[in-house]
Amino acid sequence: MTKLEKIVLSYSGGLDTSIILKWLQETYGCEVVTFTADLGQGEELEPARAKAEMSGVKDIRIVDLREEFVRDFVFPMLRANALYEGQYLLGSSIARPLIAKHLVGIAREVGAHAVAHGATGKGNDQLRFELAVNALDPSIKVIAPWRQWNIRSRMQLLEYAEKHRIPVPSDKRGEAPFSIDANLLHTSTEGKSLENPAEVAPDHVYQRTVDPVDAPDTPEIVTIGFERGDPVSVNGKAMTPAALPTELNGRGGRHGVGRLDLVENRFIGMKSRGIYETPGGTILLTAHRGIESITLDRAAAHLKDEIMPRYAELIYNGFWFAPEREMLQALIDQSQAFVSGEVTLRLYKGSASVISRTSRCSLYSADLVTFEESAIAYDHHDAEGFIRLNGLRLRSWAARNRR
Numbered sequence: 001m002t003k004l005e006k007i008v009l010s011y012s013g014g015l016d017t018s019i020i021l022k023w024l025q026e027t028y029g030c031e032v033v034t035f036t037a038d039l040g041q042g043e044e045l046e047p048a049r050a051k052a053e054m055s056g057v058k059d060i061r062i063v064d065l066r067e068e069f070v071r072d073f074v075f076p077m078l079r080a081n082a083l084y085e086g087q088y089l090l091g092s093s094i095a096r097p098l099i100a101k102h103l104v105g106i107a108r109e110v111g112a113h114a115v116a117h118g119a120t121g122k123g124n125d126q127l128r129f130e131l132a133v134n135a136l137d138p139s140i141k142v143i144a145p146w147r148q149w150n151i152r153s154r155m156q157l158l159e160y161a162e163k164h165r166i167p168v169p170s171d172k173r174g175e176a177p178f179s180i181d182a183n184l185l186h187t188s189t190e191g192k193s194l195e196n197p198a199e200v201a202p203d204h205v206y207q208r209t210v211d212p213v214d215a216p217d218t219p220e221i222v223t224i225g226f227e228r229g230d231p232v233s234v235n236g237k238a239m240t241p242a243a244l245p246t247e248l249n250g251r252g253g254r255h256g257v258g259r260l261d262l263v264e265n266r267f268i269g270m271k272s273r274g275i276y277e278t279p280g281g282t283i284l285l286t287a288h289r290g291i292e293s294i295t296l297d298r299a300a301a302h303l304k305d306e307i308m309p310r311y312a313e314l315i316y317n318g319f320w321f322a323p324e325r326e327m328l329q330a331l332i333d334q335s336q337a338f339v340s341g342e343v344t345l346r347l348y349k350g351s352a353s354v355i356s357r358t359s360r361c362s363l364y365s366a367d368l369v370t371f372e373e374s375a376i377a378y379d380h381h382d383a384e385g386f387i388r389l390n391g392l393r394l395r396s397w398a399a400r401n402r403r
Contacts, residue, residue, distance in 0.1 A: 006112035007143060008033045008103050010129070013048025015168060017118045019157060020145045021055050022164050024116055027149075032116075033059040035106055037099050040066045040184030040242065051167075061106055065098060066184055070241035073098050073320075074185055074281075078288055079229040079339075080332045081304065082312040087262055089278045089285065090315050091186025096125055097320035100132030107140055116143040124266050128318035135321035178205065184245045186258075186278040197263050197273045208249060208277040212256030212350030219348035221355075222251055224287040226343070229336030231284055245280035252279025255347040267317040283345060283352045290343040290354035294362045300335050307331070 007024055011017045011034035024032050034052045038045055045062050052060045073094050084090055103115040115133060119125035121144070130142045151157050161168050179191045189205050203211065225233035233239060234247050252258050258279035263271055292301060307328055314325045341359025345352050367376040 004028050004030045004112075004114050004141070006031045006033060006107075006110055007114045007116050008035055008107045008110065008112045009116045010099055010103055010118065011036050011048060011052065012118070013045070013051045015161065015166070016157075018051055018055070018166050019161055019164075020116065020118050021052070021057070022166060023145055023149060023160075024143070025056070031059070032057060033061065033106060033110055033112060035061045035063070035099075035103060037095075037102060038062065038064045038066060039069050039095055039098075040246065041182040043182075059110065063102060065102065066242040067240060069095065069098055070184060070245060074245070075230045075241060076329055076333070077315060078231075078281075078284055079336050080311045080328075081285060081289055081292075081308055082315060083285075083308070084312045084316040085262075085264055086309075087260055088264060088276060088316075089186060089260075089281045090312060091183060091276065091278055091281065092181045092188055093124070093128060093316045093318075094185065094320075095181075095183050096128035096318070097132045100129050101136060103129075104133055104136045104140060108137070113139070114141040114143055116145065119144065119146065121147045122268070122270070124268070124316065124318070127267055128320075131318040132321050180207075182207070184242060184249075185281050186276055188277075189275045190272065194273050194275060201261055201275050205275050206259065206277060208253045209259050209279055210254065210256050212259070215256040215349050216254065219346045220251060220255060221344060221346055222248070222283070223342050223344045224284065225341075226288065226291045227340050229288070229333070229339040231287070245284070248280030248283045252283050252347060252352065253277075255279075255352075256350040257347055257352050258282035259350065283347070286352045286354060287343040287345055288339075290345070290357045291341050291359060292339055294357050294364045295339045295341065295359050296335060297363065304332065304335055 007028060007030060009017065009021055009024060009032050011021060013036065021032055021034065034048075034057050036045055036048045049060050049062060077090060077094055082090055084093070107113070107115050117126070117129045119129060126144055126147070130144070133140055133142050151160060158168060160166075178189045178194070181188045187207050189207075193199050194201060194205070223235050224231050225236070230241075231244050234244065239247060258277055258281065260276040260278070261273075262276060263273045266272055296304070311325065311328045311332070314320070314322065314328070319325050338361035340361055341357065343354055344356040346355050365376065368378060
């Protein structure tokens with residue numbers, strides 16, 4: 001192994017990263033700095049500190065990144081209305097570049113020449129972590145234990161833990177658990193019975209949302225305020241970036257909003273099935289499209305919709321820090337200059353539906369669209385020439401086909 005003096009490990013305190021911590025200490029014989037990101041996953045993070053201390057770690061970093069996560073990563077993505085394969089709100093994908101950014105920052109601070117992560121060799125996260133590190137500091141080595149060690153089964157993983165006296169929770173000893181990722185934007189669950197796409201997901205998989213069938217019979221009305229494309233308030237109350245999804249997760253979750261059972265195409269070439277819950281994100285995306293509907297020019301809105309799949313794919317595949325994503329972001333952000341106002345939605349039985357929208361920057365003109373006499377001069381005869389010019393190529397095409 002390459003001689004290293006320090007490694008910064010992305011550390012959750014769970015079983016896998018606890019084993020990885022010990023393996024790094026044994027394999028490289030160097031100091032390991034642990035970094036735990038608080039992204040609003042809803043777990044107590046101090047146990048991670050205690051576990052790291054038990055393993056002899058001297059430099060333990062637990063950093064609250066909730067505001068930065070939503071402000072600098074979720075909101076820019078929301079401005080694009082990004083959905084991977086038309087459905088997935090990219091909750092895991094958008095968190096990885098932020099974690100990688102801080103891994104690199106800590107490595108520079110402590111003089112480490114390597115960072116490590118716990119992503120497996122089959123998943124997308126290895127790409128997201130490592131492509132981000134490549135873009136931020138190519139001099140830093142990335143260590144991926146799941147691609148390097150000789151542990152090839154869950155049984156071997158547990159044997160390694162017991163050999164090195166790493167505590168194994170009772171729920172980890174039996175059948176392999178679901179793989180769960182959570183942050184302020186979403187929860188995702190994979191593995192076990194979900195690996196069979198023909199099997200219905202059990203009810204206990206869902207953590208943030210009630211079954212829409214069991215949701216309240218009375219709808220809830222919520223109003224989201226926007227400034228320059230970013231949400232800033234709920235029901236007239238100004239909120240910080242992190243507070244917004246927290247508030248809306250609670251409201252949406254009560255009504256079963258934001259559930260998704262998806263078979264997706266991973267970047268590395270395989271299909272995988274996951275259960276996603278994004279109640280607050282679903283409300284925000286619906287509201288954002290609602291405010292854009294009255295503030296964006298038609299051509300600008302359609303152009304955004306054309307580039308959105310490419311933008312979403314870049315995030316999914318791990319290219320957040322790539323120049324093409326930054327170029328697209330500049331275009332998207334330019335479009336948001338007048339995307340301000342309020343959107344009111346109805347939350348009911350799994351749906352979030354826009355029921356009204358208003359903006360001081362609205363392009364909507366009641367005088368133009370009314371069936372009644374209009375104060376704005378609109379000559380209906382102009383439509384005749386418009387239609388005739390647009391029909392010219394169709395008439396030529398039809399005439400050729402008849403010959």
